[in-house]
Amino acid sequence: xxxxxxxxxxxxxxxxxxxxxxxxxxELAAVRLLDIHEVCARVxxxxxxxxxxxxxxxxxxxxxxxxxxxxxxRWPDIWISEWLxxxxxxxxxxxxxxxxxxx
Numbered sequence: 001x002x003x004x005x006x007x008x009x010x011x012x013x014x015x016x017x018x019x020x021x022x023x024x025x026x027e028l029a030a031v032r033l034l035d036i037h038e039v040c041a042r043v044x045x046x047x048x049x050x051x052x053x054x055x056x057x058x059x060x061x062x063x064x065x066x067x068x069x070x071x072x073x074r075w076p077d078i079w080i081s082e083w084l085x086x087x088x089x090x091x092x093x094x095x096x097x098x099x100x101x102x103x
Contacts, residue, residue, distance in 0.1 A: 039080055
């Protein structure tokens with residue numbers, strides 16, 4: 001089941017099932033939003049690799065903040081940290097990590 005976070009004056013955002021559900025208000029305020037360049041640096045993948053993995057369902061999709069094809073998108077840093085943690089765990093079992101689509 002997906003949890004829902006509702007920012008003020010905005011639509012509800014469906015969170016992936018692997019995102020921690022017990023974020024305190026202070027933790028939520030400390031969440032950084034990463035652009036594609038920061039995400040690529042964090043995971044050591046090219047932009048093309050990130051988008052290819054998203055298309056395959058193996059990487060979290062960003063939150064879209066503006067409409068249209070070129071609208072602003074950002075990834076919460078906790079999503080990327082959790083994906084990295086899962087990738088490290090999966091490396092031991094040689095199972096590729098997967099990430100459900102976020103919205």
